[in-house]
Amino acid sequence: MNEDWVLYEVFIRSRSGLEHKHVGSLHAADARMAIEHARDTYTRRQEGVSLWVVRSSEIVASDPEEADALFEPARDKVYRHPTFYAIPDEVKNL
């Protein structure tokens, strides 16, 4: 692998109307090549109708060290799930 090639993350929209989903990553020298590689690597079996590629270095990730601070506080907030609430019998359409 050429050291000039950088890592890109690949996102595919599988059908019109659906969102792009992350499917993997690949190496490429530039954006155009990244799209071509994504096409050749990830859509050979009709997996998609649209591609996004993003330089992996452009992605800002949360720090695993901060996971407790970021995600723990949500754990005991069960009332944020709709299933927490009992639906009154009188409500017919919800």
Next chain:
Amino acid sequence: MSMAIAAERPQATAEERCEYTLRLADTSLVAGQRLAEWLGHGPALEEDLALGNIALDLIGQARLLLALAGRIEGRGRDEDALAFWRDAAQFRNVSLAEQPNGDFGHTIVRQCLLDAWQLETYASLAGSADTELADIAKKAAKECRYHWRYSAGWLVRLGDGTEESHRRVSEAVQDLWRFTDELLTPDALDARMAECGIAPPAAAVRERWEQRVAAALREAKLPCPVHQHYPWHGKRGVHTEALGHLLATLQHLPRAHPGVSW
């Protein structure tokens, strides 16, 4: 009015149509086989996949076209019989397609020159009077549009890349340019097919090919070589020695084990 023109239009014989279809079929088959040689040897895993995908597109085109040629011929030869049981002198591919891969840049230059020709030819053939050929051409043109995008992208990347990559593709252009005259200069059969409304007029394909290739060379900072009249006759069955070696690899299995399936 178009009816009147159609009525006056000369009709090609089955032999002529078969011969012309074989030129397209064999060019795709031989180019596909050449690209398949890159499998496992590409400069990166992603390029291996890219070249393999393009090879499969080309072999897919060849299958449809060979099957059509076999039907036109009417002697019971199917796509396999035509691919595996003809010798070099019976192949009708343009000489450019059979040229060895060389390094990656050399392959890219060969593909560029060929992709531009296939793209313009198939795009025009979509309006062919031979409706079966037109249907195959419509599908093939879409594939070739991507092949061109791929090879032209690499041509620019290498031509406008490092000193070494520029030198290598520059040499490849000089080396392969002499095979382009055969693509663009019609012989009697090409002219006859155009007259019959089956093939596109050669002048139109030449003009679009020249524009397309010149623009890519410019962007790649490569000089456009001067036109060379060179008597290659691959499409009439007179090939360079490279084809025999390619066919040995392509054909040895079915010839060693006739009727084998795998």
